Amino acid sequence: MRPEEGPMAEFTLYGIALSAYVAKVRIVLEMKRADHVELPPPDGYGSAAYRAIVPAGSVPGLVHGDVVLSDSNAIAEYLDELIPDPPLMPADPAGRARVRMVLGFHDTRLEASARTLYPVIRAGWRSRPEAVAAGLDGMVAALERLEAMLADVPRGPFLSDLALPVTLQTMTMIAARLERPLQLPPGIAGRVEAVAALPAVARSLALHRPALAEWLDRFDPG
Numbered sequence: 001m002r003p004e005e006g007p008m009a010e011f012t013l014y015g016i017a018l019s020a021y022v023a024k025v026r027i028v029l030e031m032k033r034a035d036h037v038e039l040p041p042p043d044g045y046g047s048a049a050y051r052a053i054v055p056a057g058s059v060p061g062l063v064h065g066d067v068v069l070s071d072s073n074a075i076a077e078y079l080d081e082l083i084p085d086p087p088l089m090p091a092d093p094a095g096r097a098r099v100r101m102v103l104g105f106h107d108t109r110l111e112a113s114a115r116t117l118y119p120v121i122r123a124g125w126r127s128r129p130e131a132v133a134a135g136l137d138g139m140v141a142a143l144e145r146l147e148a149m150l151a152d153v154p155r156g157p158f159l160s161d162l163a164l165p166v167t168l169q170t171m172t173m174i175a176a177r178l179e180r181p182l183q184l185p186p187g188i189a190g191r192v193e194a195v196a197a198l199p200a201v202a203r204s205l206a207l208h209r210p211a212l213a214e215w216l217d218r219f220d221p222g
């Protein structure tokens with residue numbers, strides 16, 4: 001990444017350290033050794049200033065010449081097609097479909113299961129034991145479903161493996177903060193271990209860890 005040379009870099013990623021969706025794209029850019037810069041969305045995501053650049057207003061956003069994209073999966077596959085080495089999608093249709101299946105589950109079920117706890121944490125979790133229990137049960141249920149789904153999913157590492165570590169770090173940090181440590185199922189834990197040491201993955205995990213800790217520290221447990 002070239003921190004000071006935004007307009008000169010080939011790709012501009014708009015992102016924040018806290019976002020697992022941004023991490024997915026940052027990891028791909030770094031694995032592909034793409035010439036890129038990461039900038040915060042001007043005035044924050046959703047702002048008029050940011051929507052003038054990335055109409056969806058969500059992060060990640062990617063600008064590549066006149067190609068402006070949002071949605072982490074669309075961006076990740078765009079980068080994978082544009083920069084084939086290393087390949088981050090399987091060569092066969094069934095393999096690609098299985099990777100997309102995990103990406104969809106990650107976005108709509110796994111990450112979403114952690115997200116249900118954000119308002120509980122903001123409002124003071126200690127005085128809301130039922131909401132905490134429901135949120136934690138939701139995360140465990142999502143993990144069990146993912147564990148079963150992963151059996152037939154090829155390992156490259158592919159995009160499906162690279163999407164998981166930061167979200168799983170979110171889930172384990174949140175559960176620990178709520179004093180209910182989370183045990184990752186063995187198949188998921190093995191996949192994460194296999195990619196966590198890749199420099200691109202390790203860097204996003206290291207960026208995300210203090211950002212989430214700082215966010216969690218903002219709220220009184222109640």
Ligand SMILES: N[C@@H](CCC(=O)N[C@@H](CS)C(=O)NCC(=O)O)C(=O)O
Nearest residue numbers: 019021045057058059060071072073
């Ligand atoms: N499906 C989107 C989800 C991205 C997302 O929800 N990003 C959050 C931050 S973690 C965001 O930008 N929220 C504001 C919004 O969507 O307007 C993706 O994969 O990029």
